[in-house]
Amino acid sequence: MTDATNPSAARGLPADPAPPADPVTALAARKLAERFPGAVVEQALSGRHPYLRIAGDRIVQVCTFLRDDPDLAMDCLHLVSGVDWPAKTPAEGPGSIDVVYHLVSYATRPDPAYRKAALKNDGFVVLKVRVPRDDPEVPSVMGVWVGADWHERETYDLLGVRFTGRPPLRRILLPEDWPGFPLRKDWDYPVEYHGIPIIPPEGR
Amino acid sequence: MSDAAPAARPAVVPPVTPGGMAAPGGMVAPATAPILEAADLERLVGQSLRTEELVINMGPQHPSTHGVLRVVIKTDGEVVTALQPHVGNLHRCAEKIGESLPYYQWLPYVDRMDYLAAINNEHGACIAIERLGGIEVPERAEYVRVILAEVQRIISHLMAVGVYGLDVGAITPFLHTFRERERGLDLLDHIAGGRLLYHVIRLGGVKRDLTPDWIDECHAFLEQIERRLPEYNALMLDNHIFQERTCRIGVIDRATAIAWGVTGPALRAAGVDWDCRRDAPYSIYDRFPFDVPVGVPGALPGVPGDCWRRHWVRVREIEQSVRIVRHALRELPPGSVQGKVPKTFKPPKGEVYLRVENPRGELAYYVVSEGADRPWRMRVRGPSFSNIAVITQVGVGTLIADLVALMGSLDIVLGEVDR
Numbered sequence: 120m121t122d123a124t125n126p127s128a129a130r131g132l133p134a135d136p137a138p139p140a141d142p143v144t145a146l147a148a149r150k151l152a153e154r155f156p157g158a159v160v161e162q163a164l165s166g167r168h169p170y171l172r173i174a175g176d177r178i179v180q181v182c183t184f185l186r187d188d189p190d191l192a193m194d195c196l197h198l199v200s201g202v203d204w205p206a207k208t209p210a211e212g213p214g215s216i217d218v219v220y221h222l223v224s225y226a227t228r229p230d231p232a233y234r235k236a237a238l239k240n241d242g243f244v245v246l247k248v249r250v251p252r253d254d255p256e257v258p259s260v261m262g263v264w265v266g267a268d269w270h271e272r273e274t275y276d277l278l279g280v281r282f283t284g285r286p287p288l289r290r291i292l293l294p295e296d297w298p299g300f301p302l303r304k305d306w307d308y309p310v311e312y313h314g315i316p317i318i319p320p321e322g323r
Numbered sequence: 324m325s326d327a328a329p330a331a332r333p334a335v336v337p338p339v340t341p342g343g344m345a346a347p348g349g350m351v352a353p354a355t356a357p358i359l360e361a362a363d364l365e366r367l368v369g370q371s372l373r374t375e376e377l378v379i380n381m382g383p384q385h386p387s388t389h390g391v392l393r394v395v396i397k398t399d400g401e402v403v404t405a406l407q408p409h410v411g412n413l414h415r416c417a418e419k420i421g422e423s424l425p426y427y428q429w430l431p432y433v434d435r436m437d438y439l440a441a442i443n444n445e446h447g448a449c450i451a452i453e454r455l456g457g458i459e460v461p462e463r464a465e466y467v468r469v470i471l472a473e474v475q476r477i478i479s480h481l482m483a484v485g486v487y488g489l490d491v492g493a494i495t496p497f498l499h500t501f502r503e504r505e506r507g508l509d510l511l512d513h514i515a516g517g518r519l520l521y522h523v524i525r526l527g528g529v530k531r532d533l534t535p536d537w538i539d540e541c542h543a544f545l546e547q548i549e550r551r552l553p554e555y556n557a558l559m560l561d562n563h564i565f566q567e568r569t570c571r572i573g574v575i576d577r578a579t580a581i582a583w584g585v586t587g588p589a590l591r592a593a594g595v596d597w598d599c600r601r602d603a604p605y606s607i608y609d610r611f612p613f614d615v616p617v618g619v620p621g622a623l624p625g626v627p628g629d630c631w632r633r634h635w636v637r638v639r640e641i642e643q644s645v646r647i648v649r650h651a652l653r654e655l656p657p658g659s660v661q662g663k664v665p666k667t668f669k670p671p672k673g674e675v676y677l678r679v680e681n682p683r684g685e686l687a688y689y690v691v692s693e694g695a696d697r698p699w700r701m702r703v704r705g706p707s708f709s710n711i712a713v714i715t716q717v718g719v720g721t722l723i724a725d726l727v728a729l730m731g732s733l734d735i736v737l738g739e740v741d742r
Contacts, residue, residue, distance in 0.1 A: 167454070168674040194581045197678070200689055200702040219689070221676060225581050225595050242603065243676060266584035269712045277418070292411040292741055301419055302700075 140164035147171065147191055147244045154184060170245035175257050178248055182263040185222060185244060193222035193244055196260065199270035201278035205252065205304045213253040218280055220246040220260070250280065259285035277302040376404065383412050389486070389730070390737030392711070401722045408711060413741040421701030426452050426668055427526050429701065434520040436705060437739040439482055440682045442475040442511070445524040447679035450605055451688040452526060454677060456670035464528035464660040465607045470651045471511070471523065473644040474541065477548060478507040479682035480637045483734040487634055488559055490731030491568045496558045503551055506544050513537055526668065528661035538652055545645045552641065560635055569634060570625035573729030575717050580628065583716070584709035587684025588640065589733055592618040592632035599680035611650045613643040630732035637734070669696050683707050683734055705739035
């Protein structure tokens, strides 16, 4: 696997894994497996949108490591999003919400081989945390990237995910007294808001 | 340059209150020693000159907030001691609507997020959805898309450059850039039938093809831009008053910019050599040579990451966009501009994350498909959302007038912050 003549391998990237995995995600997965065993609970290294699923209580550790590791240097949190996955049948329980973190690096990369390899997935490392739908709580990563602040507030605003260990969450886009979390799949359109009638779109 | 009296920076009052008016991070420094030390002053006048903090609302209808942004500022005299932006006034549920509509029906809504760069928004959305569904785009359509996107970038930057003059107290550049901007809007009007919102880039191609007349008109537009740019520079970048107003003001350094997720011209002005079009190419941007202006320390006035550099990056990007459009027009291949798209478009189960370089920064789409005709989740990263958040840190310690200069130089569009 280690090939000194291969610049990717010299920088700690897998030389030519098969099936073709995303090099940056694969490197992150390998380093995380060494450093934090058990933190990565599921991984998809190949495909269009490779990702690592992280145990919720380890997310701050993992993010701090990915930011500080010199090879990965994920110095920017590009986006925090939430995806609602309600249970299809009552037997499955309450369902879950995925909190998705897209990390990217702007650190200077003089090595064109790394650049080329990294950009196969645009250089992103995607982390997912699955939280139960009836008690969605995940530690905040605001201490790792201060820019997470507004993204977390938006995820709370629209999906109701509570981020802990940060300044109090307030709604950011919607009014403070808006009922519910609209991007939840079972959210019902209110009949009216302060006397303004709300007409839900057709075909819902 | 102008007959008006020089708009000097507000005089910095020497500290008069004990503990107040701390010189903020080297932003303002009195040119001369204070006439009276604070202790002397207090001894002389006792408590009678004590000041108190004042909380003021800037916006949501304040002209310098570029839309409906409300910023609550706590001030001590002229100095901002804390500030909190309140966004959401223009929230139109773009993501919720995205989940409720078939993919192609959502595209007009994309225009309305960043309404000053509608084509760039459409470009990103179409590429993301096409990647998800495996739609092929004809060669000519790719070229037309790049041409339209770069013309849109020129128009958007003209707006930013001109309006920034207005923010810092110069009305003339605004009128000059809007003269050229109108020609650019006409150009897009002639191909898309709309002035600001076009819906011209469709899944699998573009709505209308470029005609020879349009191409001639476009060349004339580019020539006019090139002829006028030195004029803008004389009015703004090289103008001593403008430099005094913007150099070393509102400095967003490299580490701050990256940690807050600031992208686009503001990131490049901070000295990060990164442009998605060159470094993570989408569409066919890898075929066009162009330079990425970066505000490295050096011969330019000011310091990396200040308001002047952000303005400079935009002006230089106009030049580079002119270059890209010329190149694309020269190489424009023949053929169709619309690929095959199934009548009922149902992309397979999967996810895609795509970022494109908008005039304001990196716009990204995160699309989750469950195999239906409408997406399961449609998430948009608006660059202005992250770019405006940074003022909560950088704005502290500046003068109120400099806060206006800082917010203007970030060139935010509230339609995109609130989506």
